[in-house]
Amino acid sequence: MSRALHHYAAYGLRVHSPIALPFVPASSGPDQAPDVAVRVGVVPAALPAPVDKSGHWQSAPGAFLLNVDGVARYLVTEGRDILVEPHGSDRDVSVFLTGSVFAALLLQRGVVTLHASAIETRAGAVLFLGRSGDGKSSLLAAMVQRGHAMLADDVAGVVLDRGGRPMVLSAFPCARLWADVLDELGWQPRTRRRVRKDMEKYLVPVERFRAAPLAVRAAYMLTPSPGSGIEIEPCTRRAAFECLLRKYTYRKGYLSGLSQRPAHFRAVAAMARQVPVVRVKRPAHPLRINALADEIERSLCERECEAEPVSLAAGASG
């Protein structure tokens, strides 16, 4: 079976893929060798010597296998190759490819994967950390509407630059948003498509997108709480470290088998040392997304007023 090869850029990597990634624009320079090659082929049912595994994934140094029943089996090798054996539609295959599978690839490359969305502000990148359902994509959408450029949705990749500064990588220029959030924000995207068939969750392209890495200026941890108020309170470095490591590392289960734990630990420690981390208590229901965005903007504004100017020289805004 022959498929056309698509050329993309994501997380600072040149990606060649026979599986189309919806709403990700083709990148120029197809002649260059890719950093990541996605191929379609037969994926073995198991790794020869898995170090760690659950019912659906197995990991070993340099190798990661994921099976999504009825969708695909994926094998990620050495942070460079992704072999896909599709069992479902290309749409479904791409959903898990750009999520869990890319997260495993980034972990293999020593990138810290955080369960977070990220935006560009005048002072630098701001992360919204949250577990599934905590509101990070909703908040991202509200902030994009308010003029901020998007860097990542759901999985934010963070690396340390040569000076040891945490930098967030720019991911895919689209967000996964539920119908109720689009309604509440009054956002009627020019185009959109369902993330999965029959699900009222949509993949929405985001034009206001920064396609270059940016130093992390602050991180907000979204915490649904009883009560109806929104409270923003600072977090100690110790608590920030614990949360980044245990609560917000995306797919931290994959880590031990990949032998990346020590590097991950060091990078998270560096981030907790340098980046102010704030806890945002928000009502569990309803989310009150605009009120939340107001509070965050106010807090960002105070932060900017106090902030020393942060160099944006890491790359031109895309």
Place this chain on the structure above:
Amino acid sequence: MPIFWLASYPKSGNTWLRTVLTNYLHGAGEPASINALIGAAVASLRSMFDECIGLPSSDMTPEEILRHRPLLHEALAEAMPPPAFVKVHEACVHAPSGTALFPKTATAGVIYLVRNPLDVAVSYAHHEQRPIDRIVKFMNDSAAGAEKASRGISTWLPIPLLTWSGHVSSWLDQGELPVHVTRYEDLLANPRAAFGAIVRFAGLDWDAARLAQAIDHAAFPRLRAQEEESGFDEKQPTAPSFFRAGVAGSWRTALCPRQVRAVVDAHGPVMDRFGYLRDAEMFLAGEGAAAACAPRSRPSRP
């Protein structure tokens, strides 16, 4: 450690049971905080699924999530230290793969609480702040589920409930897992005997004095006072309070005969099995027959 599932239809005394068990295990002179109860519903938590399964539940269909739930329950049983109690409102169904949602290997036993569905309807309506008619209909919908919002996401996984009768039968007639069933009304009428039997079924060390103290610490006015003072994390944000009445029989004044009739028509056989049917039928034949029925909250169009 295999898990003791604290299973019940919503609003059937599960939180009260957890409060008594927490106080019994703590054995302290002071009541335990209602915001640190054992037996939290961790198996229904989205973040727990994502972490244990390694897949994003928010990008998965309800069927796909259900298919992976048995594995989650196995992983939890492996990870939990004793005493492993987990609250579940899920019906005891099978995953689409045919595997039991609550696998035998992950289960030490099932402590099932059943409550008069007429009282459940009153309590559920308060909890959800919805009209009783709607709750009565919901309790007779075999596709019903809690946290089933289709246009958004919650921190909980979708919870298959079935009908009220279907829920009860799914747990009591499955024939695979050892079940200890207790009526909410018996917990109220004779707490020492009813909670005592649960403590023994769960294999906890027996201490009558400790149980008496735990029941006292979990007395309804104390729970309500704690909620007023410090709030309760598990309350629906829209509900005025979680601990509402803690009594049996409030349906007699809260439901109209038409609503009682609807519940009886839908759940008569299972109500009969637990001794709830006779009262309801006497009500319908006697006082209820004379009482005027409240209009439907949302009249149907002509």
